[in-house]
Amino acid sequence: MSTGVSMAAPDRLELVRRFVNTLDIEDGVDAIGDTEGLRRWLSSAGLGPAGPVGDDEFRRAHELREALRTAAFCNHDRVALPIAVTTVLDDVARRAAIAFSFTPERDWHATAQAQGADGALGEIVLRVIESMTAGTWPRLKVCARDTCRWAFYDTSRGGTGKWCSMRLCGNRAKQEAWRDRRRTAE
Numbered sequence: 001m002s003t004g005v006s007m008a009a010p011d012r013l014e015l016v017r018r019f020v021n022t023l024d025i026e027d028g029v030d031a032i033g034d035t036e037g038l039r040r041w042l043s044s045a046g047l048g049p050a051g052p053v054g055d056d057e058f059r060r061a062h063e064l065r066e067a068l069r070t071a072a073f074c075n076h077d078r079v080a081l082p083i084a085v086t087t088v089l090d091d092v093a094r095r096a097a098i099a100f101s102f103t104p105e106r107d108w109h110a111t112a113q114a115q116g117a118d119g120a121l122g123e124i125v126l127r128v129i130e131s132m133t134a135g136t137w138p139r140l141k142v143c144a145r146d147t148c149r150w151a152f153y154d155t156s157r158g159g160t161g162k163w164c165s166m167r168l169c170g171n172r173a174k175q176e177a178w179r180d181r182r183r184t185a186e
């Protein structure tokens with residue numbers, strides 16, 4: 001880490017960032033590469049599930065992860081989310097049976113009512129909703145380098161950070177652009 005800037009997201013959003021980063025694209029390592037890996041990861045994150053994870057839940061977890069990666073990429077220029085992304089988020093929220101309850105103190109809580117992995121995935125989407133409400137969501141990004149796409153929390157003053165600091169991707173992207181320009185010039 002060259003800049004000394006923490007890439008961690010605030011509070012409950014950090015879990016979302018960690019979920020996206022269960023796939024290390026550059027190294028080809030997937031921490032939730034099979035159903036047991038997914039169960040272990042969700043369990044270690046404190047989300048359950050109590051029992052084994054089914055194949056359909058496994059597939060939905062991977063769809064959610066890539067939808068969140070795309071959504072975080074869209075935060076770079078605040079472009080509109082593809083319908084494919086909102087469809088996945090809607091589906092996870094629906095399956096998780098997210099419910100709201102109000103308190104006498106004029107407060108409210110949202111919880112995922114579904115059990116198992118679908119409930120756990122719903123908890124991840126809930127944290128996205130919280131982050132959108134809190135205004136922190138636009139700073140959750142993935143590295144602009146297409147071979148990296150590591151999720152990071154952009155703490156730059158203007159919210160214009162493009163690359164994760166972990167792998168010096170900014171420098172490497174500039175070197176690649178320079179090489180491309182040279183190749184074009186030749």
Ligand SMILES: [Zn+2]
Nearest residue numbers: 143148164169
């Ligand atoms: Zn990177």
